[in-house]
Amino acid sequence: MINHGLFRGSAPFEGLTPDTEDVLVVPDGRVDVDVNKRLANTLSRLLPPPPRIETSVPAPQHSQRSSWSVKLNIVIQVVGSRGDVQPFIALGNALQKYGHRVRLATHNVFKDFATKSNLEFFPIGGDPAELMAYMVKNPGLIPSTKSLRDGEIQRKRIMVGEMLEGCWKSCIMPDPQTDKPFVADAIIANPPSFAHVHCAQALGVPVHLMFTMPWSSTKSFPHPLTNLKYSNTDPKLGNYLSYGIVDFLTWQGIGSTVNKWRVETLDLEPVSVSDGPFLLDTLKVPFTYCWSPSLIPKPLDWPSHIDVCGFFFRDPPSYTPSPELRDFLAAGPAPVYIGFGSIVIERPEEMTAILLAAIKITSVRAIISKGWSELGGEELPNVLYLGDCPHEWLFQQVKAVVHHGGAGTTACGLYNGKPTTIVPFFGDQPFWGAMVHAAGAGPAPINHKALNSKILAEAIEYCLTPEALAAARALSEKMINESGVEAAVKSFHANLPLQSLQCDLIPDRPAAWTYKNGGNVLKLSKLAIAVLSSHTKLSSKNITSHESRPIYIQTTRWEPITAISSASLATVGDLANNAVGVFVKPYEEYKKRRPEDSKHTSLAEQNLPSSSTSSEEQLATVKCEESESLHGKAVNNQKAKKEGSGTAGAMIRASATGFGNVLFGLSKGALVDIPVAAADGMRSVPQMYNHQAAADYGKVTDWKSGTTVAGKTFAHGMYEGFTDIFKETYKGKQKEGAAGVAKGLGKGLVSMTMKTSAGAVGLVAYPAQGICKSIYTAVKSTTRKRIEDAKTAEGNWLIKREVGNNLDQALLCAEFKNSMKG
Structure with a gap:
């Protein structure tokens, strides 16, 4: 269990100053909240009361079901950087082993990343590089004055709207490459994709959120994007309220865009301002957190539909190092890795100078990853500037790592037992820096704005101590015995409504339609309806779209x-x-x-040459054209x-x-x-x-x-x-x-x-x-008809695909007739 005092004493959570406002932004971009003030007091009345902390962790729900037979169309919606996408590549591959058809819906630039991992890909738009650059300049929830002045907020709203549209299309549109029909039977998403629960409501299918940072209210620690001033208030209450405050501020930024999209695209009613921020809690949407319970155990006040399953690691990719990299590694002691991945740094040359100066102070050998910022500078014999290289392979070759603190990069470093220095830029990165420091596997995180060569050199030297190495190796030994991806798949299956999801005639297919005739009611899959429609006379008035998990959003009233x-x-x-x-x-x-x-x-x-010496022939031609044009104008005027x-x-x-x-x-x-x-x-x-x-x-x-x-x-x-x-x-x-x-x-x-x-x-x-x-x-009814048309199209495609397979269509029709008699 993480004690709240950790956050008050750790470097990234220091700097609390008394202010007269409810919410301020501290230098690292997190929201500085005084829980004694009006905003927090109001939220304490609006939010449900904090749950009582249990004496033991609730049993994981996924322990109740070890197998799964229904083959689903699953769309995974992810917004973020490559580090955000990579864990879901591993998850998608694990889901495929159960026979599921998996589509990864994310930014267009990750198409090759998905397809080379044998996942279907659907582009949702949005530019992750632009998002990263914006987040570096605006690391918190409240944008800077410069961003407001430069019109960046409106551009981000447009981008959010584009991604919402893309996420919805990913649920019902055919594959862009093969034109294979696809209608989602379930949705997995990370919270910043924002479309998840709304798409699930339109389709009536289960939704499951997975994320690399805390997003569910708990008394154990505050939201990573907040910086709490506790004063005389119970810190546990402050921790709990911080999640509601972040949800509230987030909805203020995107609520109008989401509601416009709900009404105009999904044909759903808008969500009220009092309910929009807290939908996930109200609807009890299942959550799976992708971090090691050895690093952060599951809080005691999280209910059974929230799991902590372990970091998601993909199968190590096949990689052959370049001769330059191979020779550098063989030329001396193991180097230190330094890289900031997909972070877009405003002045990369200044950052490179700091890194090189720290390397000279410590006399270490170093690999500097160029990343999206294209870091590079002075050529030194003990420094190698490296392009794209899988961390799973590279981190086995180094003695310590210095990076931005993305959850995936942090996990990979600790899994390989490497002491870690985190230089956070925004989001959950300060949180992971605090966690690594609390475990003793690295120094206190260094905000990128405070970074200089002396501070970085001291951090690298700390990572080379026996104490840091022992702490990192202890974490590694625990993490190696965890299977985060497999546990997450079981958590996902455990939260699915099997009874409502299963087709009554083809049990390994998900129900997509409901057939009612008199007192008989059957849940039928897309394939079953397609077969029955081609062999029997089904009345369309008896067939309605089936919702395996309906979602009802009603406005909450207190008095x-x-x-x-x-x-x-x-x-x-x-x-x-x-x-x-x-x-x-x-x-x-x-x-x-x-x-x-x-x-x-x-x-x-318009057409006479500018020269005063133009010929009479040219003038006659122009006059003729003008006469024809005038006739045309007369016709156009009548029109x-x-x-x-x-x-x-x-x-x-x-x-x-x-x-x-x-x-x-x-x-x-x-x-x-x-x-x-x-x-x-x-x-x-x-x-x-x-x-x-x-x-x-x-x-x-x-x-x-x-x-x-x-x-x-x-x-x-x-x-x-x-x-x-x-x-x-x-x-x-x-x-x-x-x-x-x-x-x-x-x-x-x-x-x-x-x-x-x-x-x-x-x-x-x-x-x-x-x-x-x-x-x-x-x-x-437009959206409803689009969904029904998409289901019909997939059913017809499935019939063609099943020709020659083991599906006995005549037997299926006989079972249907017997069910109707029964």
């Missing part, structure tokens, strides 16, 4: 005042946007449709009049649509959103004093479920409201005697008022909400 206020503000905001559209949309239509400039410039003026009338009509329609949106938004806000918020808020009030979650009466997804929820809310609300007076009074008397009677009576009166009012309001609000959702689903 009626804030609920009604937030719903009212949201309604006012929508009204303002729609009101602007009444005027802006017609102008946009005009710009799209306006005819060309009707002003006519004489061709004689333009028609287009003009069409433009006017389009402008009127656009204005009318905008006005209709205003009326619809006003009606929906007044008759649905605000009443639903009030009912939800009143239902939630009793949990403020009895510490029990409000009763779950189901999800409102259409008019039928809306009516059901309304009936349950009314019936239970009326019954519980009136009986709670007696229950709470009796409980108070049992607990505190006479004083408890008064408290219990007060709680009972509050409960009666809130629950009965919620029942009465909900009787109207929930059916109205269900009707709105039914209308939304009917109108927003």
